[in-house]
């Protein structure tokens with residue numbers, strides 16, 4: 001038995017460690033050897049008086065797409081560096097930059113512990129006390145993982161995921177404020193109220209999710225109150241499925257701007273949630289709306305969407321790094337969301353640390369170990385072991401447990417939908433950010449990363465405190 005247990009642990013630890021290693025390789029490496037520039041593809045921002053379609057008629061390169069809503073621009077491919085340099089002399093051109101790759105903020109690949117796995121951890125904890133020690137809080141020493149495994153409260157036949165309980169979601173009703181999921185696609189899934197779909201993947205009009213990530217994100221924000229499955233923060237809120245990342249989780253700045261164009265042009269959604277990263281450039285740190293020293297196309301497009309009234313939540317990223325080094329999470333106009341490790345849906349740090357055995361996420365009610373953080377992080381929301389909708393052909397139940405800041409950001413998007421429903425659609429992005437990041441309750445009990453209790457250095461999402 002003893003030799004069997006470590007093997008079972010490896011089943012989970014290895015993919016987790018490997019998973020996080022891959023993340024830092026792809027994000028960190030993207031500044032060096034990893035190609036983060038789309039070869040020969042450029043985003044050309046035009047002056048406001050230029051019409052992108054007319055302008056393009058006279059320029060070099062092949063048009064990938066026109067942008068006229070989030071920004072006035074054209075994405076061109078098959079354009080050499082020399083040809084791109086020449087465009088700067090065009091009187092209609094404001095700014096030319098290489099198109100960049102954007103990548104999913106990788107979620108933890110660990111799935112929910114099966115009962116046999118939980119039992120294995122229980123025994124393992126006895127065999128290897130050190131494993132537990134690192135995370136242990138005095139008030140639950142001696143209690144087994146199985147005894148402390150999270151309860152799954154039900155309401156009207158639906159699972160209430162721990163995150164929904166933790167943020168005090170309304171748990172019922174039909175919310176009307178739309179949320180656009182800019183991700184790998186959404187569904188189809190019977191627990192989600194998808195009202196429009198659009199693909200920004202070149203040459204691929206299919207909008208269904210072939211990755212699972214976008215479907216999971218959508219369920220956290222808005223799974224319906226319908227008597228089965230799970231319930232989201234803003235149950236039944238209309239979802240706009242805007243596919244900007246392919247099934248491997250990769251897209252471009254151009255596909256992002258295409259998604260923002262779709263949302264802004266159709267006045268579709270007052271709220272966007274997204275969880276990807278691009279390799280930052282110095283221009284990303286420049287402020288928006290300064291034509292003489294312009295910021296990047298991605299930053300300007302996001303600013304324009306926010307100026308059009310769209311509340312945007314962004315996953316902070318899972319590198320355990322300062323969020324200031326990650327875009328778009330570092331942009332001040334959006335709400336950047338880090339991951340709270342919460343295992344029981346309650347404040348107070350009382351739950352056993354199921355996740356340390358699996359993914360090293362840290363004690364209950366702490367900043368998740370791999371969440372990005374730092375002074376420009378707007379807030380925290382639950383992001384570890386979150387149950388939500390998943391693509392049906394990759395999960396027999398249609399539900400899956402996933403972890404990461406990708407799971408935290410949609411909690412805040414759902415909360416923004418609840419706020420807009422209560423306060424009216426005129427609630428501006430800045431006012432929503434102010435309300436969400438300044439909870440009126442005193443800080444809920446929170447354990448720091450290394451286990452000493454204290455007030456959270458970051459606001460924690462709680463709809464009862466707004």
Ligand SMILES: *[C@@H]1O[C@H](CO)[C@@H](O)[C@H](O)[C@H]1NC(C)=O
Nearest residue numbers: 061062063064065076077078
């Ligand atoms: C770029 O050139 C290649 C090869 O000629 C062509 O297949 C591709 O369609 C061009 N791209 C666009 C967007 O037209």
Ligand SMILES: *[C@@H]1O[C@H](CO)[C@@H](O)[C@H](O)[C@H]1NC(C)=O
Nearest residue numbers: 112159229230387397399401
């Ligand atoms: C997740 O929710 C689904 C739908 O209610 C449920 O069938 C499943 O058991 C839940 N998974 C976990 C690990 O709680």
